[in-house]
Structure formats: structure tokens, C-alpha cells
Amino acid sequence: MQRYDIAIIGGGIVGCCIARQLARYDVNVAVVEAANDIACGSSKANGGLVHGGYDPKPDSMKAQVNARGCELYSQWSQELGFAFERPGSMVLAFNDEDRHTLDRLRTQGVKNGVRGLAIVGPKRIHELEPRASEMAVAALWCTQTGYVDPFDVAISAAENAAANGVDFLRGHKVTQIAAKNDGFEIETSAGSLWARRIVNAAGNGCAEISRMAGAEKFNLVWRQGNILVLDREVHPYMPLYPTPTPVSKGVIVTGTVHGNTVVTATAAIREPGDTDTYAADMQKLLDGAQKLAPSLDTRRVIRAFAGGRAVIDGLNDFLIRRSTLVPGFIQVAGIQSPGVASAPAIAQKVEGLLREDGAVLHERADYQPLRRPPVDFDQLDIDAQDELIQKDHFWGKIVCRCETVPEAEVIAAIHRTPGAVSVEGVKRRCRAGMGRCQSGFCQSRVVEILARELNCTPEDVLLEDAGSQIVSGPVK
Ligand SMILES: Cc1cc2nc3c(=O)[nH]c(=O)nc-3n(C[C@H](O)[C@H](O)[C@H](O)COP(=O)(O)OP(=O)(O)OC[C@H]3O[C@@H](n4cnc5c(N)ncnc54)[C@H](O)[C@@H]3O)c2cc1C
Structure with a gap:
């Protein structure tokens, strides 16, 4: 043993x-x-x-x-x-009650040792994030927030x-x-x-x-949350929060390190393990986003997903x-x-x-x-990309077109320790399948590469965990 x-x-x-x-x-x-x-x-x-x-x-x-x-x-x-990235964040206040909440949050933050907290008015709000709602009367600006x-x-x-x-x-x-x-x-x-x-x-x-x-x-309860991911923005949003409720920070609009916008998250007690998305939650996310950032184009959603928070009952x-x-x-x-x-x-x-x-x-x-x-090919300049391709042709074979992920990155994701053993594992490590088409084009290529590198058949390749095979056999 x-x-x-x-x-x-x-x-x-x-x-x-x-x-x-x-x-x-x-x-x-x-x-x-x-x-x-x-x-x-x-x-x-x-x-x-x-x-x-x-x-x-x-x-x-x-x-x-x-x-x-x-x-x-x-x-x-x-x-x-x-x-x-640490772009800072703002909790937006829309009325007097919210304004009092900002004071409370700032006092709490100071007690918790948070640096860089200030309450700002509409002019500063729009200097910091021009796309924040014009209806906001004040905000708690926290310079430390990141993603x-x-x-x-x-x-x-x-x-x-x-x-x-x-x-x-x-x-x-x-x-x-x-x-x-x-x-x-x-x-x-x-x-x-x-x-x-x-x-x-x-x-x-x-x-x-x-x-x-x-x-x-x-006992644990499953406080489930739905999230929306939008296509990349030229300028990722500074995280915008509403005033919180006792159990949730509310629906937040934020940028990500990859340049997407995320609307996160609802909070509802559901069956443990439930990762379904719900129409009512989607509506809450869209409404919440609209309130904080009215110009956000919510037609640019590329993915909805859900997760659960493991909360100790009481x-x-x-x-x-x-x-x-x-x-x-x-x-x-x-x-x-x-x-x-x-x-x-x-x-x-x-x-x-x-x-x-x-x-x-x-x-x-x-x-x-x-x-x-690992090398992120997409972030390299053209000369550095060229140099890699001259050394190894797998750098020149783009598997995921949305995120510009070459085959060499997928191979590296599989062979790092602990390496990827599934399609989703590859996606988490090098973003193949994470882009606009959500793996519509690259999934079959990733299956082939996984089968080759793990020395198994495509029928054995898993989407995620045990039992999640994708391919049942050849069609032609
Ligand atoms: C919708 C949503 C949005 C959130 N947004 C944020 C956010 O923006 N910022 C933030 O700070 N937090 C956020 N959170 C919370 C954050 O996701 C969690 O606090 C964090 O991921 C918890 O990590 P963990 O490692 O404790 O749990 P997990 O990631 O769940 O890992 C626990 C692991 O234990 C394993 N396990 C369970 N049982 C066994 C067993 N019997 N044997 C072996 N292994 C076992 C599981 O397989 C799992 O991999 C959010 C949560 C949700 C659901």
C-alpha cells in the first residue's frame, strides 16, 4: 500500500x-x-x-x-x-438604499484589510468604465479585484x-x-x-x-449558479457588481483574461450535482447585465453553463x-x-x-x-510563430480556428503532468474548443489527436469523465 x-x-x-x-x-x-x-x-x-x-x-x-x-x-x-489581471471593480448603487450598502461594504472591506477602496460618483464611474449604466448614482471602487x-x-x-x-x-x-x-x-x-x-x-x-x-x-446544499459567456470584446469589461444580497454577490458583468465577457451568476438551491441551465436563470442574467451595462450586446452569447457551490447548511x-x-x-x-x-x-x-x-x-x-x-502560439508575434513552425510542423497545423490553437499545443496539453486525458481536459489546458464555434470544428480533430497520443482508439476517447465516449464507430 x-x-x-x-x-x-x-x-x-x-x-x-x-x-x-x-x-x-x-x-x-x-x-x-x-x-x-x-x-x-x-x-x-x-x-x-x-x-x-x-x-x-x-x-x-x-x-x-x-x-x-x-x-x-x-x-x-x-x-x-x-x-x-487586476482591473479593479465597481459595485454600482442606483438609489439611497444601495448607497448605504456601499458604505457598509467599504467599512467591512477596511476591517478585512482590503486596500484601495473608495466611493466614487457618476463622473468617475464613467471614466473607469464608460459602458457602466448612466443610472448609477455612486459606486464602491475596489482597485484590488481581478480575474x-x-x-x-x-x-x-x-x-x-x-x-x-x-x-x-x-x-x-x-x-x-x-x-x-x-x-x-x-x-x-x-x-x-x-x-x-x-x-x-x-x-x-x-x-x-x-x-x-x-x-x-x-449537510451540504448545492447553491447552483448559471453563467453566460459572450464573445470577445475589444476592451474587456471592468467587473461591475450590483449591491449584494445576504447569500449572493448578485449578477456581475465582467471581462476575462481571454477577452470574453461573462455574466455571472445566479444562485438557487437545487439538487446536488445539477448542472442544467434554466431559462428563468438566463433571464435573470440578461436582466442583471442590462441593469449594470445597458449597451452590452447580449446577442453575442456563445455559451451558457452552470455549476454548484458546496454550502454547509446553516x-x-x-x-x-x-x-x-x-x-x-x-x-x-x-x-x-x-x-x-x-x-x-x-x-x-x-x-x-x-x-x-x-x-x-x-x-x-x-x-x-x-x-x-506552455507556449501560447496565439500570443506570439509572427516571427516567433514562424520560427516554431520551421522547427516542428505541428505548430503550423491549426486545430482550433476560433482560438488559434495548433496541434503542437494540443500534444503538449496531453503530455504535461498531470496531462489531459479527455477532450474537455485538452480544452481546459489550451483552449481548443473554447471559442465562438464551441468545438464544432475542432472536436473530431482533438479526438484523433488524443487517440494517437494516448495510444487508444477514437472510440475510447472521453469527452470528460469515465463513460463519456463520443464516437461509437466509423461512418465511412
Ligand atoms: C456559478 C458559480 C460561480 C462562482 N464564481 C466564483 C467567482 O467568480 N469567484 C470565486 O472566488 N468563487 C466563485 N465560485 C466558487 C468557486 O467556484 C468554488 O469556491 C471553488 O471552485 C471551490 O473549489 P474546490 O476545490 O473546493 O471544489 P471543487 O472544484 O468542487 O473540487 C472538489 C473536488 O473533490 C472531488 N471529490 C469529491 N468527492 C470525492 C471523493 N469521494 N473522492 C475523491 N475526490 C472527491 C471532486 O471530484 C472535485 O474535483 C463560484 C461558484 C459557482 C458555482
């Missing part, structure tokens, strides 16, 4: 960031993930906003990690080579962790945990392992993992602490929004909890904090 010092259960953005944080120390770490790839849970279906940190209540766990996580993104993006591609963050962190010795056990659904005197025996769908300590970062599965280990009992906060019932078991549960924004700070917090739990963490002499990101 493979033995580890620490098993992180769950390979979402949070588990991958924790893995990266621990990879600098001389400990054996495994990420145990049920799906056949990382970042397949909530981490693949969210707005990608790195919220500034003024929204959480000051005495909450969210407040501790959101502002800090937002701050850490500058350093993490430089070290890991993922795209991060990322959330799966790029998780994948970058995972690649860096793997390069520093962390094992990624994908396709290993944890089914049973036996707490022993000196650690845990963990049964999975693909064999068993032993770990001295467990970090429960299992997203929608964290209540079940906690129960298996005999730790805290809690606790509108993250549960990040050592279990009081089971020694060596660290809870990182109920990571609803703002889990993306907080992930690097959650990782630091978990390191502290492991130390409190007695883990001995010595920095490794050969720790490598930097990751070399």
Missing part, C-alpha cells in the same frame, strides 16, 4: 493550491481525486473573479482568506505563469506541485476511510493508500469524506480548521464563493493548521517555485 504523509482529498482549485503550497516541504503528498482530471468540480464552472474581499463579514473565515488570497494572486501568477481562468490556476498549481514530487491520483474516488492510531487507511475506487494526515478538500463530497473519517457531521462560511473529533484530519469544507479568490490563502492557512497538528515541514533544498507555462 502506497504511504503518504499527507493525502489531500479533492483536486479542485483548492486541493491543487494546497498541494502546491505543501510541495515546497520535505513531505510525501498525494492529491486523491475521484474524477479522471483535476478541476472538474465547481472549479470548472464559475465566474473566475478574484473578489477584492470587502463582501465577507469581518469575523468570518471568508474574510480571513479572501482579501489575502486576492493579494497573493499577483505573486502566484508570476511564479506559476497563469494569466491574472483569472480558474482551471488555469488549478492546472498551473497542480503542474508545479507535480514537478516538486506531489502525486496526483486521478480516477481515485475515496469510498472508505479507517482512522488508525498513526494515520488513515483510505480505500478508493482504484486501490487503497495510507496517509498520516488527511486534508478534506472534496468540494461537494466533503460532508461524505468527513463522515467516512468519523469527523464533524454537516453556515454561510468556509469551515477551515483541524477536526475536533479526529486528530490529523483537516477540514477545508463548504468552500462556496469566494473559493477561487481565496484559494492561495486557504493553502497557506492549511499549512499553518498542519503545523499546529504536529506536521514537521522542512523546506526542500531542491524546491522549484517557478513553473514554465
Whole structure:
């Protein structure tokens, strides 16, 4: 049985960031993930906003990690080579009641340690984002807000962790945990392992993992959200927020690191695992966007999707602490929004909890904090593109025309560690299929390349997880 010092259960953005944080120390770490790839849970279906940190209540766990996580993104993006932009954001107020909410948010933000908060009037609003509604009477401007591609963050962190010795056990659904005197025996769908300590970062599965280990009992609710993606804009929108409700930041209009516009997100309690999109939610998104940015051309929608936030019933906060019932078991549960924004700070917090739990963490002499990101052909100038094509003809074979992704990038996505094993895994790593046609042209090419590189038949190639084959046989 493979033995580890620490098993992180769950390979979402949070588990991958924790893995990266621990990879600098001389400990054996495994990420145990049920799906056949990382970042397949909530981490693949969210707005990608790195919220500034003024929204959480000051005495909450969210407040501790959101502002800090937002701050850490500058350093993490430089070290890991993922795209991060910090355009700032505005919460728009349309009446007196909203105006009072801005004051409250600013006070909270100051308490939470958020820098760069100011309340501004209509003139400044339109200097900052000329497309913001003319009906806005004031705004809370937060210079710290940013956005990322959330799966790029998780994948970058995972690649860096793997390069520093962390094992990624994908396709290993944890089914049973036996707490022993000196650690845990963990049964999975693909064999068993032993770990001295467990970090429960299992997203929608964290209540079940906690129960298996005999730790805290809690129930999760699935706060589902629908999101719309629009085609690229010449100037991506500065994130525009309405005033928040007690459970949601409301419908937000934002740019993305890839130049698209996103309208995110609705919030409704639905059946766990429900990732359907709903007409009523779409209407809420369109109405919300219209209110904040009336000139936004909502006919430019290229994709609608949904994800779910794993919310602990009765606790509108993250549960990040050592279990009081089971020694060596660290809870990182109920990571609803703002889990993306907080992930690097959650990782630091978990390191502290492991130390409190007695883990001995010595920095490794050969720790490598930097990751070399894959080449993004589309971002190169014509001479650099030409040079690559001269060296290897696969750089000249464009697979995805919408996003200009050559075959060499798809091959690299498959062979990095942990690499893509499905069409969606390729898409998350190099954007083949992410553009205007939403893979209408390139999906069959990606299937062929995956089959060739993974040495299987096209009939074996998966869209995403086990059982999601796309091709049933040749037609001619
Ligand atoms: C619509 C929507 C919009 C959002 N927008 C934002 C935003 O703009 N900014 C922001 O900060 N946050 C946002 N969030 C929240 C954010 O997406 C989550 O907080 C974050 O992705 C949680 O990451 P995670 O790693 O904890 O969970 P996940 O990504 O769900 O990862 C948990 C992993 O655990 C695995 N797992 C579960 N059970 C088991 C098991 N038994 N064995 C092994 N593995 C298991 C799962 O397969 C999964 O991969 C949004 C969420 C939604 C739904």
C-alpha cells in the first residue's frame, strides 16, 4: 500500500493550491481525486473573479482568506505563469438604499484589510468604465479585484506541485476511510493508500469524506449558479457588481483574461450535482447585465453553463480548521464563493493548521517555485510563430480556428503532468474548443489527436469523465 504523509482529498482549485503550497516541504503528498482530471468540480464552472474581499463579514473565515488570497494572486501568477489581471471593480448603487450598502461594504472591506477602496460618483464611474449604466448614482471602487481562468490556476498549481514530487491520483474516488492510531487507511475506487494526515478538500463530497473519517457531521446544499459567456470584446469589461444580497454577490458583468465577457451568476438551491441551465436563470442574467451595462450586446452569447457551490447548511462560511473529533484530519469544507479568490490563502492557512497538528515541514533544498507555462502560439508575434513552425510542423497545423490553437499545443496539453486525458481536459489546458464555434470544428480533430497520443482508439476517447465516449464507430 502506497504511504503518504499527507493525502489531500479533492483536486479542485483548492486541493491543487494546497498541494502546491505543501510541495515546497520535505513531505510525501498525494492529491486523491475521484474524477479522471483535476478541476472538474465547481472549479470548472464559475465566474473566475478574484473578489477584492470587502463582501465577507469581518469575523468570518471568508474574510480571513479572501482579501489575502486576492493579494497573493499577483505573486502566484508570476511564479506559476497563469494569466491574472487586476482591473479593479465597481459595485454600482442606483438609489439611497444601495448607497448605504456601499458604505457598509467599504467599512467591512477596511476591517478585512482590503486596500484601495473608495466611493466614487457618476463622473468617475464613467471614466473607469464608460459602458457602466448612466443610472448609477455612486459606486464602491475596489482597485484590488481581478480575474483569472480558474482551471488555469488549478492546472498551473497542480503542474508545479507535480514537478516538486506531489502525486496526483486521478480516477481515485475515496469510498472508505479507517482512522488508525498513526494515520488513515483510505480505500478508493482504484486501490487503497495510507496517509498520516488527511486534508478534506472534496468540494461537494466533503460532508461524505468527513463522515467516512468519523469527523464533524454537516449537510451540504448545492447553491447552483448559471453563467453566460459572450464573445470577445475589444476592451474587456471592468467587473461591475450590483449591491449584494445576504447569500449572493448578485449578477456581475465582467471581462476575462481571454477577452470574453461573462455574466455571472445566479444562485438557487437545487439538487446536488445539477448542472442544467434554466431559462428563468438566463433571464435573470440578461436582466442583471442590462441593469449594470445597458449597451452590452447580449446577442453575442456563445455559451451558457452552470455549476454548484458546496454550502454547509446553516453556515454561510468556509469551515477551515483541524477536526475536533479526529486528530490529523483537516477540514477545508463548504468552500462556496469566494473559493477561487481565496484559494492561495486557504493553502497557506492549511499549512499553518498542519503545523499546529504536529506536521514537521522542512523546506526542500531542491524546491522549484517557478513553473514554465506552455507556449501560447496565439500570443506570439509572427516571427516567433514562424520560427516554431520551421522547427516542428505541428505548430503550423491549426486545430482550433476560433482560438488559434495548433496541434503542437494540443500534444503538449496531453503530455504535461498531470496531462489531459479527455477532450474537455485538452480544452481546459489550451483552449481548443473554447471559442465562438464551441468545438464544432475542432472536436473530431482533438479526438484523433488524443487517440494517437494516448495510444487508444477514437472510440475510447472521453469527452470528460469515465463513460463519456463520443464516437461509437466509423461512418465511412
Ligand atoms: C456559478 C458559480 C460561480 C462562482 N464564481 C466564483 C467567482 O467568480 N469567484 C470565486 O472566488 N468563487 C466563485 N465560485 C466558487 C468557486 O467556484 C468554488 O469556491 C471553488 O471552485 C471551490 O473549489 P474546490 O476545490 O473546493 O471544489 P471543487 O472544484 O468542487 O473540487 C472538489 C473536488 O473533490 C472531488 N471529490 C469529491 N468527492 C470525492 C471523493 N469521494 N473522492 C475523491 N475526490 C472527491 C471532486 O471530484 C472535485 O474535483 C463560484 C461558484 C459557482 C458555482
